[in-house]
Amino acid sequence: xxxxxxLSVRLAGKLIVDALSLTAKAGQxxxxxxxxxxxxxxxxxxxxxxIASSGELTINGDDMRKLEPWQLAVRxxxxxxxxxxxxxFTVREIVRMGLSTGLNNDAAHAQAIAAAALAAVDLExxxxxxxxxxxxxxxxxxxxxxxxxxxxxxxxxxxxCFLMLDEPVSSLDIRHQLTIMQLARNYxxxxxxxxxxMHDLNLTAMFADHMVMMKRGKAIAAGAPADxxxxxxxxxxxxxxxxxxxxxxxxxxxxxxxxxxL
Amino acid sequence: MIGHRxxxxxxxxxTGLARLxxxxxxxxxxxxxxxxxxxxxxDASVVDVALSLVSGEPSSVLSQRDRIIVIDIRLPRALxxxxxxxxxxxxxxxxxxxxxxPLADPGLIGISSGAALGxxxxxxxxxxxxxxxxxxxxxxxxxxxxxxxxxxxxxLLYRIATRHGQTSIATMLLAxxxxxxxxxxxxxxxxxxxxxxxxxxxxxxxLGSLAGATWPKVVTAGPIILLSLSVLPFLARGLNAITLGxxxxxxMGVKVQKLKNIAVVSVxxxxxxxxxxxxxxxFVGIVVPHVLRMVIGPDHRYLLPASALLxxxxxxxxxxxxRTIVAPAELPIGIVTALAGAPFFLWVLLRHRASTxx
Numbered sequence: 001x002x003x004x005x006x007l008s009v010r011l012a013g014k015l016i017v018d019a020l021s022l023t024a025k026a027g028q029x030x031x032x033x034x035x036x037x038x039x040x041x042x043x044x045x046x047x048x049x050x051i052a053s054s055g056e057l058t059i060n061g062d063d064m065r066k067l068e069p070w071q072l073a074v075r076x077x078x079x080x081x082x083x084x085x086x087x088x089f090t091v092r093e094i095v096r097m098g099l100s101t102g103l104n105n106d107a108a109h110a111q112a113i114a115a116a117a118l119a120a121v122d123l124e125x126x127x128x129x130x131x132x133x134x135x136x137x138x139x140x141x142x143x144x145x146x147x148x149x150x151x152x153x154x155x156x157x158x159x160x161c162f163l164m165l166d167e168p169v170s171s172l173d174i175r176h177q178l179t180i181m182q183l184a185r186n187y188x189x190x191x192x193x194x195x196x197x198m199h200d201l202n203l204t205a206m207f208a209d210h211m212v213m214m215k216r217g218k219a220i221a222a223g224a225p226a227d228x229x230x231x232x233x234x235x236x237x238x239x240x241x242x243x244x245x246x247x248x249x250x251x252x253x254x255x256x257x258x259x260x261x262l
Numbered sequence: 263m264i265g266h267r268x269x270x271x272x273x274x275x276x277t278g279l280a281r282l283x284x285x286x287x288x289x290x291x292x293x294x295x296x297x298x299x300x301x302x303x304x305d306a307s308v309v310d311v312a313l314s315l316v317s318g319e320p321s322s323v324l325s326q327r328d329r330i331i332v333i334d335i336r337l338p339r340a341l342x343x344x345x346x347x348x349x350x351x352x353x354x355x356x357x358x359x360x361x362x363x364p365l366a367d368p369g370l371i372g373i374s375s376g377a378a379l380g381x382x383x384x385x386x387x388x389x390x391x392x393x394x395x396x397x398x399x400x401x402x403x404x405x406x407x408x409x410x411x412x413x414x415x416x417x418l419l420y421r422i423a424t425r426h427g428q429t430s431i432a433t434m435l436l437a438x439x440x441x442x443x444x445x446x447x448x449x450x451x452x453x454x455x456x457x458x459x460x461x462x463x464x465x466x467x468x469l470g471s472l473a474g475a476t477w478p479k480v481v482t483a484g485p486i487i488l489l490s491l492s493v494l495p496f497l498a499r500g501l502n503a504i505t506l507g508x509x510x511x512x513x514m515g516v517k518v519q520k521l522k523n524i525a526v527v528s529v530x531x532x533x534x535x536x537x538x539x540x541x542x543x544x545f546v547g548i549v550v551p552h553v554l555r556m557v558i559g560p561d562h563r564y565l566l567p568a569s570a571l572l573x574x575x576x577x578x579x580x581x582x583x584x585r586t587i588v589a590p591a592e593l594p595i596g597i598v599t600a601l602a603g604a605p606f607f608l609w610v611l612l613r614h615r616a617s618t619x620x
Contacts (some may be wrong), residue, residue: 069512
């Protein structure tokens with residue numbers, strides 16, 4: 001379990017995250033949603049240990065701030081929004097990097113994990129391609145494969161590992177959005193935990209077990225999607241007057257991921 | 263021998279190729295070393311020199327005079343060329359890795375100028391230092407001063423160009439330009455106040471040359487360079503992670519700040535020692551890593567040793583060219599590397615125009 005209590009982040013004198021509390025349990029997809037600039041990514045950076053924050057922050061009961069980088073690296077892995085690389089790495093070389101800092105030293109085993117991770121993000125056969133020559137969505141999936149290899153086993157020594165994903169589906173097509181969200185759910189079914197910053201509320205409703213809605217650095221609401229996603233919350237947080245689960249006017253097509261046959 | 267274990271087949275896996283290239287470069291290094299000691303006015307052949315070096319005794323074919331030329335003049339020069347070439351190329355790899363940019367070269371971004379300023383300060387004003395201190399550091403005074411200059415320039419550059427773990431390439435190149443200009447200006451002032459003897463010392467390596475190579479120089483600069491370079495392979499995995507960004511490297515378990523500190527100090531020491539004996543030699547640090555990245559890929563576990571070898575080979579080849587093309591005179595080696603390296607740099611710049619945002 002990852003537990004943040006009264007988490008606050010101040011950047012250049014400005015309070016970006018304001019006394020936010022969040023609990024991400026193993027076996028659950030926890031989503032963080034909110035409008036642009038509400039502090040979602042900053043919250044994620046604080047929880048991953050990337051930036052300094054005040055308040056309580058624990059992973060499986062251990063104070064996260066007291067853990068060394070390598071200790072954190074075997075307990076949680078982080079997918080940033082985007083990663084640009086100026087050197088000509090192949091896809092295989094990038095994915096293998098996730099294994100180089102973890103606990104996997106057996107070359108054959110590492111090879112198998114790297115291949116399985118690429119298959120999991122639907123990039124089989126991409127090993128020999130150059131990262132720089134891939135599309136944005138493909139790059140995002142390569143990075144996710146790398147992140148997966150870092151904590152391939154969702155449970156380490158009887159304690160859950162956590163994937164922290166900052167907008168994991170932001171540049172993906174609808175099919176791959178579903179693939180990746182299913183992958184996240186699967187990781188939870190196998191005993192791990194997932195925290196994801198999400199923009200797509202339909203995917204959130206579909207895949208999240210628990211969600212936190214943020215506005216101006218504060219958690220406005222938290223709970224199951226069915227409880228958090230209300231007409232009132234949409235208007236208060238996003239400033240949009242709209243109806244949750246309402247149907248559009250007749251004749252306007254709409255496509256919901258919830259209808260996909262998985 | 264290496265053939266049957268080589269797996270070039272696995273797609274996107276260049277480790278087998280990298281190992282093969284490193285082995286080939288190691289062989290080439292020995293050949294170039296021999297060729298370099300056999301090249302020059304005296305007509306001792308490569309074989310004679312090799313035999314003489316191995317046996318340690320004057321052979322019948324290699325006269326006593328030739329032996330002195332080979333052992334006391336050409337050999338220290340060749341060895342110095344190898345370690346300095348290695349220092350320049352490896353420092354290029356490390357700076358490029360830290361800045362996440364293939365255009366960072368110690369010669370271009372002011373580190374060499376900083377080191378040169380440190381060295382000139384020592385030559386011109388070092389006499390004013392307490393004799394106890396000079397007695398203590400002895401022959402290491404010049405490399406030490408150059409190291410300090412290079413370190414200050416590197417730290418200054420890093421502080422200016424990096425904010426929140428992101429390095430602005432434009433800021434880095436422009437700040438490097440300014441730091442180099444400032445260091446050169448102060449060096450100019452020092453030259454103005456220098457006396458004749460100091461001036462000779464200063465002019466000698468402001469051109470960049472291996473001509474002053476002697477065994478004492480090999481013995482002072484060599485260990486410093488080899489020691490600082492020997493630390494860097496341990497940083498290879500961390501440098502790989504940093505190419506994905508400093509935050510991502512941290513997430514992958516790398517102690518980023520510690521890695522940067524070790525890398526910057528090692529580079530400053532290697533460059534300082536190199537500059538102290540040979541002056542500023544530009545472009546080796548850009549050309550070598552770039553060519554190797556195209557062949558074996560950017561994995562620092564292989565890029566670092568391969569660059570060390572190719573850097574040495576290239577510098578030694580440039581030195582052979584420099585001392586034979588206008589014989590009996592010789593060109594400063596810095597001119598040769600700039601003549602070949604500058605057009606190459608422009609080519610890299612054009613190729614990367616889109617990705618560097620310049």
